[in-house]
Amino acid sequence: MEKIDVRGFWSGLILSKTKTGKTIPQELLIQKITAPDGHVYYLGTTQDLSDKLYRVAGIEHGGIELLTQLPGEDEFYIKLQDILNFLEEKRGLMVISFVPNFEPSFEFEHKKQLASALAYYEDDFSAGFLKKTVFTIAITYERSSEKPHSLSIFEAIRERFNAIKHRVDSDVYKKITECSIGVSVLGIDANNEQKMLSHSLQAMYEKHSSNNTKICFYNRTLHQKAKKREIEEEIIRSAVDEKTMEVFSSQLYVPATGRFKN
Incomplete structure (x- = not known):
C-alpha cells in the first residue's frame, strides 16, 4: 500500500485460480484513484500471461516458480524434509534430478x-524446479527382503517415468530419455535432504555412470576424480592466462625414416 500511495500504482506477477480450479500466472496492476470529493479508490486489473510464458520463466513467488508452478529450491527442501520426517521404516527414498x-x-x-x-x-x-533449469523429484518406494534393494530402486524409477510418459507428448518424453538423470538414495550415498539433492545434481552434471545408461547414481570416487580434473584444468588455465607456463611440442626422431615424429 505504501508504494501505491507514493507512486499511485503497483504492478507485479501473481498466481490466480480460475473457476475451473486451474492456476494461471497473471500480471496485476493496482491504480490509486482520488475522486473529486476526496474519496480514494483502488482499481485492480489483471492480464493473463498463460500465452506469454517467457515473462514468468525463472521467477519465484512464495517459493513457487511461476512458469512450472513447482516449488523452488527452498520450498523443495521443506517438502523433502517433511517426507523424511514421516518416512516409514520399510520405505526408501531417492531424489532424482534431470534437465x-x-x-x-x-x-x-x-x-x-x-x-x-x-x-x-x-x-x-x-x-x-531448481536453478531455473533442473526438474527434481523425490520418490518413495517399498523396500522388501524378498528382492534386492537395487531392483526395488530401478522398479520405482521405471514406474514413475512410465507414469510421466502417459501424461506428456512423445516429443517431451523423448527429451527426458535423452538427458542425464542423476540419482541419490537415502542410506546409500546420503543421510539427509541437503546431501540427497546435492548428490543427485552432482551425479547428473558429472554423469556418474560406468555404462551407456542415462541413469547415473552418485558415486563418491567418480565425483572425486571429476573434482580433481576440474582443479587441474583450472590450474593449467590460470597458468596460461598469467603466462607462467610455456607450452612445447615434443618430437621423436625416427632413424629408419630420417624424420621427426610428433
Missing part, C-alpha cells in the same frame, strides 16, 4: 507440460 534439452521454440510450453505431469502425482512424491 531436458527442449527445443527453444517449444521450451516454455514443454516445461509447463512436464511440470503439470509431475504435479499431477504430487500425492505420491514431491517435485520441484
Whole structure:
C-alpha cells in the first residue's frame, strides 16, 4: 500500500485460480484513484500471461516458480524434509534430478507440460524446479527382503517415468530419455535432504555412470576424480592466462625414416 500511495500504482506477477480450479500466472496492476470529493479508490486489473510464458520463466513467488508452478529450491527442501520426517521404516527414498534439452521454440510450453505431469502425482512424491533449469523429484518406494534393494530402486524409477510418459507428448518424453538423470538414495550415498539433492545434481552434471545408461547414481570416487580434473584444468588455465607456463611440442626422431615424429 505504501508504494501505491507514493507512486499511485503497483504492478507485479501473481498466481490466480480460475473457476475451473486451474492456476494461471497473471500480471496485476493496482491504480490509486482520488475522486473529486476526496474519496480514494483502488482499481485492480489483471492480464493473463498463460500465452506469454517467457515473462514468468525463472521467477519465484512464495517459493513457487511461476512458469512450472513447482516449488523452488527452498520450498523443495521443506517438502523433502517433511517426507523424511514421516518416512516409514520399510520405505526408501531417492531424489532424482534431470534437465531436458527442449527445443527453444517449444521450451516454455514443454516445461509447463512436464511440470503439470509431475504435479499431477504430487500425492505420491514431491517435485520441484531448481536453478531455473533442473526438474527434481523425490520418490518413495517399498523396500522388501524378498528382492534386492537395487531392483526395488530401478522398479520405482521405471514406474514413475512410465507414469510421466502417459501424461506428456512423445516429443517431451523423448527429451527426458535423452538427458542425464542423476540419482541419490537415502542410506546409500546420503543421510539427509541437503546431501540427497546435492548428490543427485552432482551425479547428473558429472554423469556418474560406468555404462551407456542415462541413469547415473552418485558415486563418491567418480565425483572425486571429476573434482580433481576440474582443479587441474583450472590450474593449467590460470597458468596460461598469467603466462607462467610455456607450452612445447615434443618430437621423436625416427632413424629408419630420417624424420621427426610428433
